[in-house]
Amino acid sequence: MKRQIPLFITFFVGTLLIFSVFIPPMETLGENFTLFFDIIAVFAFFLGAGNLVRVHVSKLRKRKADWGFSIVTLIGFGFMLFVGLLKIGNPGGIAADVTAPGSWFQEMFNYVINPLQSTMYALLAFFVASASYRAFRAKNREATILLMAAFVILLGRTPLGMMLTAWIPDSLSIFQIPNMAVWIMNSFNLAGQRAILIGISLGVVAMSLRLILGVERTYLGGDDSG
């Protein structure tokens, strides 16, 4: 029963949603189920948060390596939760939006989450540059094509690309590097992305069918009892 009921739920919900497309009175079912999904996802956030607290409290208790930083995580988590759930410092009180300008919650986002998030992503620019220096060698035809496309796109999105080919007349503007970059993005890149998307869609459809029909069961975990 521990496995049969979940398999039945997956089959029932999946089939219902597919059939609802063909039955006009049931068309809103997809919207409602998406909302159900979002509500369960919020509970999953609670679960994740509970797990985060459990892991860091356990690390603190056992005085594991870098346990001091767990205090930072717990304080940050607790403070943000306190400010967000109780709408502390929100100019419009409980009725106003939690992200109202000037609210503590929004200030925490602007001055803590946003700088941390964007700097973490920006950090990747250095690592990508370093990795590409090692990996981007025009060893064969395919690698050369990749290198050239990347070079044109990189150059096309900087003022240098514009400066280098600004002398080309407007009637031949396709040969200006920024325009070449746009053309590559709108033709070759579009074609390649489309071929990949079509492949992905077939994969998703096949995987959805496997899940609905109970062929794919790995999401149930390894315990076969029951």
Place this chain on the structure above:
Amino acid sequence: MKKTTYLLMAVISALFVLSWILKAGSLSGETDNYVIQGFLITFSAFLTLSVLSFLYADNPLYKFAEHLFVGVSAAFWMCMGFWTTIVQNLIPRLSDGLSSFFEVPPQPGDYNFFFFIPVILGILLLMRLSPKGGWISRWPLAFIIGTTAGLNFVRYLRSDFIKQISNTFVPLLGTEWQGIGHFFSNLDLSASGQLVTMAANWVIFLGVFCGLIYFYFSKEHKGAFGAASKVGIWVLMLTFGASFGYTVMGRISLLVGRITFLFRDWLEIIS
């Protein structure tokens, strides 16, 4: 901890306080909350520099920023989920009392008994934390998987399969013939650049076709099929190169944003 670590922490703390005082001083004429604003800008700059310090090596400042990010962002998404989904979408459908408490007036016809289902499933999901009742959390998981599979089955067939194929069938010989001179003389990206538009359409049509041939593994890639597959690889390589360039530029834009923040908002060196 080593003595040098304590010394370094003391120096960083002193610099932080100094920066805070200077920043608050510079903001004193502009805003009423200049002390808090000064602190927030200084703290934001400190976090930015802490993350960038990872370029040298893994260090306690980076670890501090990393751990803070984990805690704060987990709580952020939890609060956003609570206020935007639970309070705005669930509560008006279930309870008038709670709706008036949270000041979200229910719309007529909002009450829907079926919305107890996700609440029950959500509570069952929390059973995962219990060592004995963990298996019951498979039920909401099965609901999530079933919903995702059912919705994606239709969505991907419609938008990523049928629509993408339909959009690939583009005019290959141009729509409005304006004479051979015009056709070859105008190599720009505007709508009047017929040759450029037509070339792009050919690239899209053949590129998708050859790209799909490359992904077809049930037939050996030899002869004409192999040649088309080869063209498919080139198109895919151009795509990967373009995507790579685009991603790198996105990351560099973010870096420019952070450096602008440091030099304009924090240090006020640039205007």
